[in-house]
Amino acid sequence: xxxxxxxxxxxxxxxxxxxxxxxxxxxxxxxxxxxxxxxxxxxxxxxxxxxxxxxxxxxxxxxxxxxxxxxxxxxxxxxxxxxxxxxxxxxxxxxxxxxxxxxxxxxxxxxxxx
Amino acid sequence: xxxxxxxxxxxxxxxxxxxxxxxxxxxxxxxxxxxxxxxxxxxxxxxxxxxxxxxxxxxxxxxxxxxxxxxxxxxxxxxxxxxxxxxxxxxxxxxxxxxxxxxxxxxxxx
Numbered sequence: 001x002x003x004x005x006x007x008x009x010x011x012x013x014x015x016x017x018x019x020x021x022x023x024x025x026x027x028x029x030x031x032x033x034x035x036x037x038x039x040x041x042x043x044x045x046x047x048x049x050x051x052x053x054x055x056x057x058x059x060x061x062x063x064x065x066x067x068x069x070x071x072x073x074x075x076x077x078x079x080x081x082x083x084x085x086x087x088x089x090x091x092x093x094x095x096x097x098x099x100x101x102x103x104x105x106x107x108x109x110x111x112x113x114x
Numbered sequence: 115x116x117x118x119x120x121x122x123x124x125x126x127x128x129x130x131x132x133x134x135x136x137x138x139x140x141x142x143x144x145x146x147x148x149x150x151x152x153x154x155x156x157x158x159x160x161x162x163x164x165x166x167x168x169x170x171x172x173x174x175x176x177x178x179x180x181x182x183x184x185x186x187x188x189x190x191x192x193x194x195x196x197x198x199x200x201x202x203x204x205x206x207x208x209x210x211x212x213x214x215x216x217x218x219x220x221x222x223x224x
Contacts, residue, residue, distance in 0.1 A: 004156075033211075035214075042118070044214075048210070099210025099212065102162050104159070
């Protein structure tokens with residue numbers, strides 16, 4: 001089966017600019033996650049969708065970050081305006097149901113804010 | 115909140131066994147996982163263990179869980195240079211949300 005697709009692979013922007021990331025999960029996977037991985041740290045959950053509804057967005061900085069999952073399939077994560085500390089790899093993952101048996105991750109988008 | 119801790123680095127010689135350790139704080143964890151990230155690649159699920167199990171073996175990989183001490187370990191037998199990667203421990207307590215450790219970088223020397 002095709003894996004989790006993410007784009008772009010790399011993005012460099014100036015602070016205060018906006019940026020968007022796209023994720024296409026494995027077909028049929030109900031649950032989609034966005035994680036942020038800062039260099040030297042483990043992935044931190046930003047938001048979890050079940051189909052097209054939000055399950056958990058408690059760690060999403062809602063003043064600058066937004067995410068949506070249209071029709072319960074693709075998802076976009078947006079940052080506006082970006083700060084230097086947003087430099088990280090943004091990982092999308094999906095799972096068939098509640099994630100009990102682990103996730104399938106995409107390759108991630110490496111964001112550099114200068 | 116939930117916390118998962120791992121040592122940052124481990125170096126072994128090719129052919130030796132590697133043991134990567136992890137501790138977690140959430141006593142309601144139901145599943146625990148090991149993910150592997152090779153250079154330039156995404157995280158890949160290696161194996162998982164349900165919290166009512168003590169051990170799980172899969173070819174060269176052995177996972178041990180001590181639920182009383184909230185300690186998880188991953189043993190890789192006959193470690194090869196291709197095993198060099200970052201290994202992440204993770205746990206799930208509720209609603210499928212996983213908390214990850216910061217990763218252990220395994221270096222295998224020939």
